[in-house]
Amino acid sequence: MEALVIGKPNVGKSLFTINFAAYLGAKQIPGPLSQSQGSLRKRSILSIDEARRRLVSPKSYRTLVPCRMEINLGQGREKKTLWLIDTTGIQEGVHHQAEIRAAMATTLAWLSKVDLVIHLVDATTLGSKRPAAIGAVDDEIYHYARGHGPYLLLANKTDKPGAQDNLPYLREHFAGISVIAVSALTGRGFREIKTLTLQYLNA
């Protein structure tokens, strides 16, 4: 099963993916493609700590190539594989760099293919003008993914002050589905997401 982690830039997709993968038992994370122009480009393998250092950044658009992580759940005959896909953030409007537009297009192309959409929003930025603030793109992803199949909406960064107060507004805004409060940093809400993911995986 493939699960796509999607959201605006800087809402914490990469950190969530890495920490959630670690929570599910992953020991290694595929790193970025090596830059050498050789005939064979290899993905480096990073440990969880290295991945946190190298793949996560406070700047937008750190992830330009979707990163697929293989996670094995269950054992023996019941063995199941979950592919967790970290993607480029999607920003409103037209981005001026063609490279980033192409990366976003890849994300959108994935969106219809995957079995589970994990949509992250930043719970601290309600009403602010920061790029990570909840906006039209989030509404569109919500409308799209809702009609498409299993869909989880996570309000991230709930470890930050003030985030908790925003949750009721978020729940009101994204009516009809449950908004799960998580923190990619501290691991809050991971158990709930794991349970739901396993449910979808077994269905």
Add this chain to the structure above:
Amino acid sequence: MSERMRIDKVSVAGREEMIELLNNHESERPLTRQEVMALFQSGNLSAEQALRHLRQLENRPENGDPHCLRATFHNPESRRNRVDAVLHELDNLVGLKDVKHMIHEIRAYIEVQQKRQQLGLASSPTTLHMIFAGAPGTGKTTVARIIGRLFQTLDVLPKGQMLEVERADLVGEYIGHTAQKTRDVVRRALGGVLFVDEAYSLARGGDKDFGKEAIDTLVKAMEDQRDQFLLILAGYPNEMADFLSANPGLRSRFPIHMHFPDYAPSELMAIVRTMLAERQYQLTLEADRQLLDFLLRHHGQWHVNAGNARLVRNMMERAIRKQAGRLVTRLDSATRDELMTLIWADWEGEW
């Protein structure tokens, strides 16, 4: 931008429609996913517009379907939905009309028997061991797996797992070993489906062969643990017919015989398209037409055991390799579309 500012002042209720209208005016609607992606990449569509178009494109052909899927996730207790989901998966397989029909019948039979039992009427026991006869690559294993899940959701089998074994797993090396080995396999299969592939090989070795002992043990287990597992014997049609005629007691113990016919060219084509879509490849119109033509021309001329669906999968895998060979020399200038597209030259060659 000024347009958008104006919209913000309009009441919230009318807002959606206004945006909808605005979009329809500013450009013609893109018709396909590829078009949306191309427009987005060239910077003519914003991310939110692209998403909206994608959603509209998807909602057009089938409406209620995704919701019906959701229902099964959220009401795990509703058995009917789960059964329908399993049968839906079966119906999504290409071809196999008679097999599907028969499985729908079996489902109806089981449900009616269970209802009769509930109401205290006499009900016949649901022993439904099966024989699958069909050429390689006609979907026997896939269907067996679905049947396992179907019987689990119908509460006929407690676990619904499928254990796939062949002669080597059942037949032992010395006298007395076989019965023990077979019993072990049966014990592992309890609660699910025991699928014996190429079952005729059990009777091939002659009188001294231990295969006969394996058959006897299986027959005994079928009687003793009647309701606890489902035995499916599978194999190629001719060999299976010989096998059953050589063991008179067997035929009557398997009430259900399913025949898996060879796929027609159009069905093989549908299989290719599904498999390509799964791997995110597509065919050019030319390749699509030529491939269908090729399959039509060779229909009936394949070797009996050429492998049907497996054959086209091998063809597809070769085509993918050839496409890679074609693109590898100019990998840096290859576009996303090129990486996804297989042309007819990739497929051509001897088979």
